[in-house]
Amino acid sequence: MSVLPSEACLLQVRNLSVSLDDGTRIVDDINFSVQSGKILGVVGESGSGKTSIATALLGDARDGAVISSGAVLIGGRNILDLGAVELRHVRGAVVSHVAQDPALALNPMVRICDLLDEMLFTHAPELGKSERQRRIREATSEVGLTVTPEFLRRFPHQLSGGQQQRVLLALAVLLKPRVIVLDEPTTALDVTTQARVLETLRDLSRHRGIGAVYVSHDLAVVSELVDDIMVLYAGRIVERGTREQILSNPLHPYTRALLEAAPDIDGEHAVRPIPGHAPALRERPAGCEFAPRCARSSERCSRKPELKDIGADHSISCHHAMATPWLAERQERPAPMRRAAAALATLSSVSAHYGHNPVLSDVDLELPRGRCTALIGESGSGKTTLARSLVGLVEGARGSFVYDGRPIVLHGSRSREFRRKVQYVFQNPYRALNPKQTIGDILRTAVHHFFSIEGAEAEREIASSLTRVALPPEIARRHPRDLSGGERQRVAVARALICRPELLICDEITSALDVSVQAAIIDLLRRLQQEASLTILFVTHDLGVVRAVADFVAVLQNGEIVEHGSVHTVLENPGHAYTQSLVANSPRFRR
Amino acid sequence: MSRVSHSLLAQPQVRLGVTLTALVLILAMIGPALAPVSPQSMVGPSYGPPGPGAMLGYDYLGRDVWSRLLHGGRSVVWMSFAASALALLPGAIIGMVAGFSRRRLDHAVVWATDVLLAFPDLILVLLVVSMLGRQPWLIVLTATISFLPGVIRLARGLTLGISSQEYVEAARLMGYPYRQIIVHEILPNIAPPLLVQFGIMLTWAIAIFSVLSFLGYGVAPPTADWGLMISENRTGLMIQPHAVIAPVVMIGFFALGTNLIAEGASRAKARIKPRRSAARA
Numbered sequence: 001m002s003v004l005p006s007e008a009c010l011l012q013v014r015n016l017s018v019s020l021d022d023g024t025r026i027v028d029d030i031n032f033s034v035q036s037g038k039i040l041g042v043v044g045e046s047g048s049g050k051t052s053i054a055t056a057l058l059g060d061a062r063d064g065a066v067i068s069s070g071a072v073l074i075g076g077r078n079i080l081d082l083g084a085v086e087l088r089h090v091r092g093a094v095v096s097h098v099a100q101d102p103a104l105a106l107n108p109m110v111r112i113c114d115l116l117d118e119m120l121f122t123h124a125p126e127l128g129k130s131e132r133q134r135r136i137r138e139a140t141s142e143v144g145l146t147v148t149p150e151f152l153r154r155f156p157h158q159l160s161g162g163q164q165q166r167v168l169l170a171l172a173v174l175l176k177p178r179v180i181v182l183d184e185p186t187t188a189l190d191v192t193t194q195a196r197v198l199e200t201l202r203d204l205s206r207h208r209g210i211g212a213v214y215v216s217h218d219l220a221v222v223s224e225l226v227d228d229i230m231v232l233y234a235g236r237i238v239e240r241g242t243r244e245q246i247l248s249n250p251l252h253p254y255t256r257a258l259l260e261a262a263p264d265i266d267g268e269h270a271v272r273p274i275p276g277h278a279p280a281l282r283e284r285p286a287g288c289e290f291a292p293r294c295a296r297s298s299e300r301c302s303r304k305p306e307l308k309d310i311g312a313d314h315s316i317s318c319h320h321a322m323a324t325p326w327l328a329e330r331q332e333r334p335a336p337m338r339r340a341a342a343a344l345a346t347l348s349s350v351s352a353h354y355g356h357n358p359v360l361s362d363v364d365l366e367l368p369r370g371r372c373t374a375l376i377g378e379s380g381s382g383k384t385t386l387a388r389s390l391v392g393l394v395e396g397a398r399g400s401f402v403y404d405g406r407p408i409v410l411h412g413s414r415s416r417e418f419r420r421k422v423q424y425v426f427q428n429p430y431r432a433l434n435p436k437q438t439i440g441d442i443l444r445t446a447v448h449h450f451f452s453i454e455g456a457e458a459e460r461e462i463a464s465s466l467t468r469v470a471l472p473p474e475i476a477r478r479h480p481r482d483l484s485g486g487e488r489q490r491v492a493v494a495r496a497l498i499c500r501p502e503l504l505i506c507d508e509i510t511s512a513l514d515v516s517v518q519a520a521i522i523d524l525l526r527r528l529q530q531e532a533s534l535t536i537l538f539v540t541h542d543l544g545v546v547r548a549v550a551d552f553v554a555v556l557q558n559g560e561i562v563e564h565g566s567v568h569t570v571l572e573n574p575g576h577a578y579t580q581s582l583v584a585n586s587p588r589f590r591r
Numbered sequence: 592m593s594r595v596s597h598s599l600l601a602q603p604q605v606r607l608g609v610t611l612t613a614l615v616l617i618l619a620m621i622g623p624a625l626a627p628v629s630p631q632s633m634v635g636p637s638y639g640p641p642g643p644g645a646m647l648g649y650d651y652l653g654r655d656v657w658s659r660l661l662h663g664g665r666s667v668v669w670m671s672f673a674a675s676a677l678a679l680l681p682g683a684i685i686g687m688v689a690g691f692s693r694r695r696l697d698h699a700v701v702w703a704t705d706v707l708l709a710f711p712d713l714i715l716v717l718l719v720v721s722m723l724g725r726q727p728w729l730i731v732l733t734a735t736i737s738f739l740p741g742v743i744r745l746a747r748g749l750t751l752g753i754s755s756q757e758y759v760e761a762a763r764l765m766g767y768p769y770r771q772i773i774v775h776e777i778l779p780n781i782a783p784p785l786l787v788q789f790g791i792m793l794t795w796a797i798a799i800f801s802v803l804s805f806l807g808y809g810v811a812p813p814t815a816d817w818g819l820m821i822s823e824n825r826t827g828l829m830i831q832p833h834a835v836i837a838p839v840v841m842i843g844f845f846a847l848g849t850n851l852i853a854e855g856a857s858r859a860k861a862r863i864k865p866r867r868s869a870a871r872a
Contacts, residue, residue: 391764393760393764414766416766419764419765419766424761424764426757426760426761427757428757431756431757431758432757432758432761433758434758434762434775434776434779434780435780436779436780437775437779445767445771445775446765449765449766449767450765492761495761499765
């Protein structure tokens, strides 16, 4: 991990800085190297600059930013010195990139075979047609796709998410590049698919000697895959070391906090949010960036710490490197809940169709009052459909729904009171808030709609709801575009809370968020549940989050509930084969 | 908004467009006050060449071309703006309601716009004018109707896209009134492309009204009008070209100017920028 002489390293990054056009540093003074066959995990919260580093490795910076200094050496050649034409030849052939969301990265109008062929044809026009086809077959089977001519003629939408990501992976290895940059490539995938893609990736890098840079916010995934880890905070490296060092003996307070914030499916440590939030790009502190959130900060932290080697292959940038060995706080496991509270909502024999395909068949579900029930399942299992049917968003849903003793029509108009009592928080915080309204407008509309409150009283309500989700009330004047993803999701929760709901339906609300932010949202939901005895339906695919947030779990597979019980029972002694595979494939901390 | 207008004016084409359009608008508005003689009075020889007192010469009846040019812009300017603005507002509302309702109403609207779209707009206007007369309000109204389907279709398509956004869904779940959802959640998010469409309609309207005057279906003589001037003086093109070229240039400036602005606005909306050759500064 230490900075070796350039011959020994496949990829070497020296003093890399990326800045905005006005000179604001996005990432500053980044140094690392990757050897062939090794995978480096780049971990950081959003805004830490990890994507800027990833694209800089391909000699690109996003609009409005420039690579202001430094060198990216691949096999000794600095790709930042290349002209536009040379750079185009290098991209894909020497260093390739796998994007986060395969559904967005693939052109929906291009067949898989044409997509792969185009890549070969552009970079290696000398190859004949049969040779190109051989290379395509080779690359696709290498990434674990079952290749038939019929499969290759498909369009992206005819593939599953996992297959799409494998196609992107095949595209990335097609020209046998020396370095692959992967920017959160499995975030959009199910756990079982993710486990297989990660395995493929590991094999590829070992057998081909490819150096990989794996950018992720998910420490558990990184811990399963990588050899070395580099932790970023606010555009700088805070700690760098081998996987074992970082995961078992982290020395930087931020690394420790990050590990403690990550949910753990085995529930061995409590999920602890990091206080405060990552500084915005232009508001980064002059000294140590983490100091304002750090429990150990002192006057010395007003000076920027340098990245220092503190052992073999282990560097850290902190004035107060933690000497004490790290022991994550053990979670006190609450006694398993034996007696369920009375049901607030009861669904029985709920069915729904999408066209002719059944999405839900005969689902029974009870939501105990004041408890959090998690609904888990992979994509396509019908979990979102079930959640949406509760609020009447699923056309043609049939079955019986009793809310608080009163029957409710599954698809039909709801009373104003029901609409107030049952609040839905959407998955994607970037689409859940109207970009043209201020946060205050959004909350004001809701509070005015349900309570006809205006003026100073409404402002008080807005301020108190923002405070409850741990946001400063001044944020009411801002627009969603000024907010980070976690802040936006908090606003979405605040919009639900301001209606004084009884049932909160959370549809994958943490899946677009960083771990420390996720931990804070989990913390928030836990607190709200206790304070306001809120009933929560928490839809998720992440078993670690389930462990942290839920009391009960219902497992959904192909539109049927296959298992239902308390969190401890279901996660520790899963009865159904599907639940067992979910539990087994979920990423765990490997130390 | 300020960011959009900033990137708009950063484009040289747009600056040219604004200059041209402003020139025509100013001329059309204050021109009549600057005219040296009445546009109707015959003050010189027919097709008389430019000279002192008549910088653009005389037309086929011996009227001062410069004075007629200064007077002749009003009708095309107000009619173009009126037709485009009249189409924009109801078109946007119908389109948003249709796109948001996604039911029978939507089908009906789509069917109706299909029928209207089948008529070429100029033919429609000519048909109505030749049947019902050449009153300016009638011409404007017909042009408005011919523009409506385009606006409706655009607003409907944009609304369909916005409606699936979760903030619109959230508003529906809260049970906000439809009017509120359309005005507060949808309209602000589809306004920029609608404004681009306004610019495109403006350019079309200028073309239609100029053609109408040229064909003799627009403003009645002896009123000064650019389209009419071209038509009246075209037989003398070889003897006194200024009488034709001057109004042609004015119409050209106006159409070109509005078109450049509309095009620049759609470019700014799509954030298309000249690509840097390399990321490195």
